[in-house]
Amino acid sequence: MGRPGTDRDPSLYLELDRKQWRDLRKSMPMVLNEDELEQLTGLGEQIDLTEVAEVYLPLSRLIHLQVAARQRLFAATSTFLGERQTNRQVPFVIGIAGSVAVGKSTTARVLAALLARWESHPKVDLVTTDGFLLPTAELQRRGIMHRKGFPESYDRRALLRFVTEVKSGAREVTAPVYSHITYDIVPDVRHYIRQPDILILEGLNVLQTGPTLTVSDLFDFSVYVDAKTDDIEKWYISRFLQMRTTAFADPNSHFHLYSSLSDDQAHVAARDIWTSINRPNLIENILPTRPRATLVLRKDTDHSINRVRLRKI
Ligand SMILES: Nc1ncnc2c1ncn2[C@@H]1O[C@H](COP(=O)(O)OP(=O)(O)O)[C@@H](O)[C@H]1O
Numbered sequence: 515m516g517r518p519g520t521d522r523d524p525s526l527y528l529e530l531d532r533k534q535w536r537d538l539r540k541s542m543p544m545v546l547n548e549d550e551l552e553q554l555t556g557l558g559e560q561i562d563l564t565e566v567a568e569v570y571l572p573l574s575r576l577i578h579l580q581v582a583a584r585q586r587l588f589a590a591t592s593t594f595l596g597e598r599q600t601n602r603q604v605p606f607v608i609g610i611a612g613s614v615a616v617g618k619s620t621t622a623r624v625l626a627a628l629l630a631r632w633e634s635h636p637k638v639d640l641v642t643t644d645g646f647l648l649p650t651a652e653l654q655r656r657g658i659m660h661r662k663g664f665p666e667s668y669d670r671r672a673l674l675r676f677v678t679e680v681k682s683g684a685r686e687v688t689a690p691v692y693s694h695i696t697y698d699i700v701p702d703v704r705h706y707i708r709q710p711d712i713l714i715l716e717g718l719n720v721l722q723t724g725p726t727l728t729v730s731d732l733f734d735f736s737v738y739v740d741a742k743t744d745d746i747e748k749w750y751i752s753r754f755l756q757m758r759t760t761a762f763a764d765p766n767s768h769f770h771l772y773s774s775l776s777d778d779q780a781h782v783a784a785r786d787i788w789t790s791i792n793r794p795n796l797i798e799n800i801l802p803t804r805p806r807a808t809l810v811l812r813k814d815t816d817h818s819i820n821r822v823r824l825r826k827i
């Protein structure tokens with residue numbers, strides 16, 4: 515019997531293995547082909563059409579059902595207020611949380627592609643929270659560059675305002691854009707969001723709570739991408755080594771100096787960043803938010819998802 519109130523508590527969560535989850539796809543057709551999936555997969559991510567069929571199609575069916583139910587809930591409030599019934603869709607907001615390098619962005623992109631195939635919600639926008647990081651100059655001024663990705667390194671008020679405006683149906687809302695190359699906010703560039711049917715917000719700390727309203731209070735559904743900490747460390751280091759010949763090779767890359775490191779030197783550098791920044795953030799801030807997720811996807815060492823935990827209440 516899991517501890518009450520945790521994501522091991524069977525009165526809170528339903529634990530399903532891959533086969534049980536796979537069967538919940540029912541008759542949903544496969545709507546992605548190999549090439550499309552290839553485009554969606556992040557560096558170092560191993561995902562194939564079997565995983566999409568057995569993990570992501572059932573998930574997109576569950577969310578599709580919840581989008582319809584949520585619209586009926588909003589209609590009920592309109593009826594109560596005596597408002598004229600309109601077909602206006604209130605954007606359905608999904609949060610995707612998890613550690614640096616766990617594969618959040620791949621999960622977000624695959625889910626966005628599948629959800630956009632439904633006629634009732636074809637407009638799916640994906641926003642990453644790194645655009646709401648404080649600019650490097652501000653992080654340096656506050657002396658918190660070593661806390662990048664921690665809750666205090668974000669403009670949380672701007673993030674909450676952004677999601678509130680999208681959810682309230684504003685015609686056009688913009689978000690700042692982050693560059694992993696320059697490791698900073700891109701000046702004068704904005705990401706435009708125009709009344710999506712579904713907004714997916716992906717980032718380390720999207721399930722954070724606090725004494726005041728936080729973005730997670732505006733979520734209609736949330737996913738936590740989970741894996742053993744030791745596995746994520748291996749994935750982070752492996753991706754870092756791969757990036758020497760891709761992202762870091764760009765002379766504008768913040769990590770350009772690492773592109774010429776040997777395997778051993780790059781391994782030491784990656785492990786240092788993991789141990790000093792990303793692992794403490796995972797342990798202190800991200801892992802504690804896992805019980806708040808609607809759904810937990812548990813990855814094995816080979817990135818495959820073999821266990822799913824679904825909130826029952
Ligand atoms: N230092 C970096 N340089 C270039 N790209 C990066 C760097 N760090 C992360 N990325 C890329 O940015 C995306 C988001 O990474 P991250 O926030 O760690 O989330 P996750 O790996 O869980 O999707 C991933 O596609 C990853 O490959």
Ligand SMILES: CC(C)(COP(=O)(O)O)[C@@H](O)C(=O)NCCC(=O)O
Nearest residue numbers: 614642643644662663717718787791
């Ligand atoms: C940009 C990140 C904070 C992730 O932000 P997110 O998109 O999850 O909001 C993270 O990828 C990062 O750069 N962390 C700092 C330590 C590192 O370089 O890995």
